[in-house]
Amino acid sequence: MAPIISIRDLTKTYDGGFTALDGVSLDIEEGEILALLGPNGAGKTTLISCICALVSPSGGSVAVGGHDTLTDFRAARSLIGLVPQEVSIEPFETVENTVKFSRGLFGLPPDPAHIEKVLRALSLWDKRSNRNMELSGGMKRRVLIAKALSHEPRVLFLDEPTAGVDVALRKDMWDLVRSLRAEGVTIILTTHYIEEAEEMADRIGVIDSGKLLLVEQKSVLMQKMGQKELTLHLAAPLADLPAALADYDLTRSEDGQALTYRYDTRAQRTGITRLLADLAAAGIAFRDLETRQSSLEDVFLTLVDEGARSTTQEGAA
Numbered sequence: 001m002a003p004i005i006s007i008r009d010l011t012k013t014y015d016g017g018f019t020a021l022d023g024v025s026l027d028i029e030e031g032e033i034l035a036l037l038g039p040n041g042a043g044k045t046t047l048i049s050c051i052c053a054l055v056s057p058s059g060g061s062v063a064v065g066g067h068d069t070l071t072d073f074r075a076a077r078s079l080i081g082l083v084p085q086e087v088s089i090e091p092f093e094t095v096e097n098t099v100k101f102s103r104g105l106f107g108l109p110p111d112p113a114h115i116e117k118v119l120r121a122l123s124l125w126d127k128r129s130n131r132n133m134e135l136s137g138g139m140k141r142r143v144l145i146a147k148a149l150s151h152e153p154r155v156l157f158l159d160e161p162t163a164g165v166d167v168a169l170r171k172d173m174w175d176l177v178r179s180l181r182a183e184g185v186t187i188i189l190t191t192h193y194i195e196e197a198e199e200m201a202d203r204i205g206v207i208d209s210g211k212l213l214l215v216e217q218k219s220v221l222m223q224k225m226g227q228k229e230l231t232l233h234l235a236a237p238l239a240d241l242p243a244a245l246a247d248y249d250l251t252r253s254e255d256g257q258a259l260t261y262r263y264d265t266r267a268q269r270t271g272i273t274r275l276l277a278d279l280a281a282a283g284i285a286f287r288d289l290e291t292r293q294s295s296l297e298d299v300f301l302t303l304v305d306e307g308a309r310s311t312t313q314e315g316a317a
């Protein structure tokens with residue numbers, strides 16, 4: 001099946017010369033939930049803004065539902081609902097009118113039943129006659145989501161939807177996202193909460209300094225997370241790994257003082273007993289050991305760190 005969103009070699013250099021996106025290519029499948037992770041300033045909002053054609057790319061192309069966002073803007077945009085990172089709603093308008101008006105902007109006929117369904121799903125029905133300025137911050141965020149859903153989009157972008165949102169609303173939001181997905185809506189969200197990406201996403205993309213460092217099925221990342229590390233602090237530094245230990249997934253620290261062994265926690269045999277016996281046979285003694293489980297956060301931090309280092313190296317070259 002053709003992807004619902006197809007991004008090719010997308011670059012964005014802002015006026016002033018800052019490159020916020022640097023050759024991003026990505027296909028997003030219909031019906032998936034994709035979480036974009038990345039530090040502040042990584043380019044997440046810029047990427048979303050380019051896909052929604054709010055920011056014009058400096059190079060590359062984006063197609064939504066087969067419609068090029070530049071040459072076929074209206075058709076592409078009509079498929080998209082966007083919940084922006086910044087709250088911006090008309091303060092004096094009522095909740096209900098805000099959402100109705102948003103639907104009208106897409107040239108769709110009024111559909112009170114749909115508007116009611118959306119407002120109810122977001123627990124805004126009781127507030128429908130209130131003016132936006134009378135709402136709390138969390139409720140304003142809900143209005144933004146209601147607006148984004150007013151024209152029944154096939155793709156929903158949520159840019160940091162749960163930043164500054166309380167636990168109850170966060171839970172409501174994720175219930176809503178799940179039910180939208182069940183209806184076949186494709187969802188792309190950005191978040192700083194790694195647990196959130198872990199819980200919600202089918203696929204996870206990591207972006208930093210305008211580059212997409214990785215896009216992976218969550219299950220594959222989870223498998224990486226199933227790995228544990230055993231670090232042995234050696235009694236004496238080791239210059240090289242003995243050939244007898246070549247079959248183990250071992251890494252020697254730069255100073256030769258430690259060996260790290262990676263193993264799968266779900267495997268029937270971890271291989272630790274055999275490794276320790278082989279180490280003893282090779283005459284390698286250790287004074288201490290520790291184990292740790294790698295998490296998505298580790299995977300993320302390592303990637304961002306490696307990305308930063310390779311960028312610095314490129315810069316130096």
Ligand SMILES: Nc1ncnc2c1ncn2[C@@H]1O[C@H](COP(=O)(O)OP(=O)(O)OP(=O)(O)O)[C@@H](O)[C@H]1O
Nearest residue numbers: 014015018020038039040041042043044045046047
């Ligand atoms: N209109 C603009 N003009 C110039 N530079 C911009 C503009 N908008 C964003 N940038 C820069 O582009 C980079 C990426 O910004 P962007 O908002 O896409 O990051 P982000 O990943 O969404 O970060 P955050 O997690 O803080 O929301 C930043 O360095 C930012 O300063």
Ligand SMILES: [Mg+2]
Nearest residue numbers: 044045085159
């Ligand atoms: Mg952002």
